[in-house]
Amino acid sequence: xALELPEDVLQQVVGSFPPDGGADVGQxxxxxxxxxxxxxVRRCEGAALSPSIDMGLKDISPGGVCLLHYxxxxxxxxxxxxxxxxxxxQPLQVLCSxxxxxxxxxxxxxxxxxxxxxxxxxxxxVAA
Numbered sequence: 001x002a003l004e005l006p007e008d009v010l011q012q013v014v015g016s017f018p019p020d021g022g023a024d025v026g027q028x029x030x031x032x033x034x035x036x037x038x039x040x041v042r043r044c045e046g047a048a049l050s051p052s053i054d055m056g057l058k059d060i061s062p063g064g065v066c067l068l069h070y071x072x073x074x075x076x077x078x079x080x081x082x083x084x085x086x087x088x089x090q091p092l093q094v095l096c097s098x099x100x101x102x103x104x105x106x107x108x109x110x111x112x113x114x115x116x117x118x119x120x121x122x123x124x125x126v127a128a
Contacts, residue, residue: 044078
């Protein structure tokens with residue numbers, strides 16, 4: 001079951017990064033906002049989380065993100081993406097499922113991930 005971020009939450013996340021070109025509607029169901037920023041990501045194996053890694057954030061939409069990294073991620077892999085909020089609040093942690101991993105150039109991969117649920121402080125408490 002997919003999670004869609006409410007517009008006000010999405011705008012807080014987008015507003016926390018410097019602007020990078022705006023929305024890209026294309027032929028997508030929901031518009032994506034292009035960003036050039038870094039986010040922290042952790043692999044999720046059951047209830048266990050790996051140490052965080054820094055990944056590039058290419059774009060965001062209400063239903064997911066496109067991340068940039070040099071490691072391959074398998075389709076279906078679970079990630080917890082930490083999205084900063086514009087206001088002085090804790091980052092929004094979102095459980096995601098990898099939908100695709102495509103080569104961008106010889107050193108870089110684009111990782112498309114769909115939002116699944118908000119990640120709570122305790123690993124066992126995931127809000128849908």
